[in-house]
Amino acid sequence: MTAFPTLAECRRRDDLDPLRALRALFDLPAGVTYLDGNSLGALPRAAPARLAAAVTAEWGQGLIRSWNSAGWFDLPQRVGDKIGRLVGAGAGEVVAVDGTSINLYKVLHAALDIAAADAPAQRRVVSERSNFPTDLYIAEGLCRARGLTLQLVDADELPGALDDGVAVLLLTHVNYRTGAMHDMAALTRAAHARGTLVIWDLAHSAGAVPVDLRGADADFAVGCGYKYLNGGPGAPAFVWVHPRHADRFWQPLSGWWGHAAPFAFMPDYRPAAGIARYQCGTQPILSLTALDVGVDTVLAADALGGMAALRRKSLALTDLFIAGVRARLAGHGFEIVTPEPHAQRGSQVSIARAEGAYAIVQALIARGVIGDFRAGVPADGARPAVPDILRFGFTPLYLGHADVWHAVDALAQVMTTGEWRDARFAQRQEVT
Ligand SMILES: Cc1ncc(COP(=O)(O)O)c(C=O)c1O
Incomplete structure (x- = not known):
């Protein structure tokens, strides 16, 4: 079994994380582990005030002049x-x-x-x-x-x-x-x-x-x-x-x-x-x-090592998630479809499952762990079917090791309790 660290160890890694302060740049809801920044990034804390100023000062007061004076x-x-x-x-x-x-x-x-x-x-x-x-x-x-x-x-x-x-x-x-x-x-x-x-x-x-x-x-x-x-x-x-x-x-x-x-x-x-x-x-x-x-x-992140530092952390988080899926979800029918070698991996981990992928994502969201679902493609004669996947994005700016631990734990609970089989999680919404 692949080693998956304890929550305490994940917290220790977060304490040592040189990028940790960047999380404060975002306004993330309490109780949510957000693993969908690959679909819609989180709200920067500075955005509401900056937008309010653009509306009230630049548009409201500057009017048409703002094309020049505000650098529009x-x-x-x-x-x-x-x-x-x-x-x-x-x-x-x-x-x-x-x-x-x-x-x-x-x-x-x-x-x-x-x-x-x-x-x-x-x-x-x-x-x-x-x-x-x-x-x-x-x-x-x-x-x-x-x-x-x-x-x-x-x-x-x-x-x-x-x-x-x-x-x-x-x-x-x-x-x-x-x-x-x-x-x-x-x-x-x-x-x-x-x-x-x-x-x-x-x-x-x-x-x-x-x-x-x-x-x-x-x-x-x-x-x-x-x-x-x-x-x-x-x-x-x-x-x-x-x-x-x-x-x-x-x-x-x-x-x-x-x-x-x-x-x-x-x-x-x-x-x-x-x-x-x-x-x-x-x-x-x-x-x-x-x-x-x-x-x-x-x-x-430039002041803290820039993209190279973000990449190091992103790989640490995706490695951790992969280890967690291996250690805590063996036997639940998941297949990790994201490549293992770092040079071939972006900042997300996708896991395929023949049955229930959509409902499992919904059950996770109900537990406050937000990822998403991407439908598979049916076999077309010459080619085998592409499986449904659960997709998890790891944005190193605002995620830490403890978030990954909680996500793996929530997935393990969704599977061991079987709660994903509840009919309400099968209701397909327009955006998946
Ligand atoms: C690779 C890629 N290209 C393009 C898009 C979307 O394009 P648009 O912003 O025009 O909807 C996506 C959206 O997820 C994407 O993943």
Whole structure:
């Protein structure tokens, strides 16, 4: 049996945790162990006052003047620069704007324009079958519109799929379902060797694991603001384009905010230089303000070791959870689907179960341990079914070892009492 420490030992580890003070940056409800920051980050304690000031002072008193006086107009770039520091982008290379799906549309469209110009015979887009569906739907739509082929493969088939016919490789760095993490540098290198451009979706990476876009020589990236960046529900997303590509083509949503001189009100479109052209129209300033506060919570770790320290703690927490599942839930039908090797693991742990996964998550939530459920995919003849999973995100900014201990303990109790079989836990809600 794998050793799982006592609660006292977990508390001792929390006492020694150099990042411990960061938890005070968040307003978490009492009695809740929050393991869903990979879906919606927790509320930063500074957000309500900052938003109140944005509403009452900037909007209420400043009115239209605040576009200049409160710096509303360049907020997408300023927040983008902060996010850029977390993902290995240079200054002026990231904008916080629109949503992840929309940004994905822009960068895939631009990448396909570049590929059509540089390598017109390369007419496939390759992605992973288990990629987040919005990525696949956007790619499917663009491939249909442009007469290209979308090829979906399993992760272990990726090296074989990267032949001379691939225009774009579109991958999510950390898999939303399993928490498996790709080797960004190695895959980007393999794709580039075939003249293939690479787009990385960093939804489950930004603020969660160290990312080095420039170091990996990636081409494009997008990511979410509402997960590990703690930007609030529906927060703006971000987009990065390597400077070697940024000015080559228009992005397809050529709105006025991406114009070189929006307030010249010219009838013709002239794209701004660099990443600024990846904006489209007027941005949600209140949401960007909340995102700014959220990103600051991650940057607050800089003084304590930054992303490297966050990563060390994240791995300690996911290791602990895995050990707890092994030690206390053996015989209950769970399979850990998140990879064991650290280099292949994001900041979440997913466990599969053939029966009752949804109800077990609901029973855990009733005990104050919040994770989530992701439905499996039925077998399709050639391929076996993908199982239902229970998904647990570990945000090292606000979670400690004792939280992990309590989560494992609650799961053990849900299973040993059989309380998850209560009919009320089987009622499927719209958002799972
Ligand atoms: C990998 C990935 N991409 C994109 C999204 C969501 O995109 P959007 O913010 O446009 O809904 C998610 C949401 O969970 C995701 O996991």
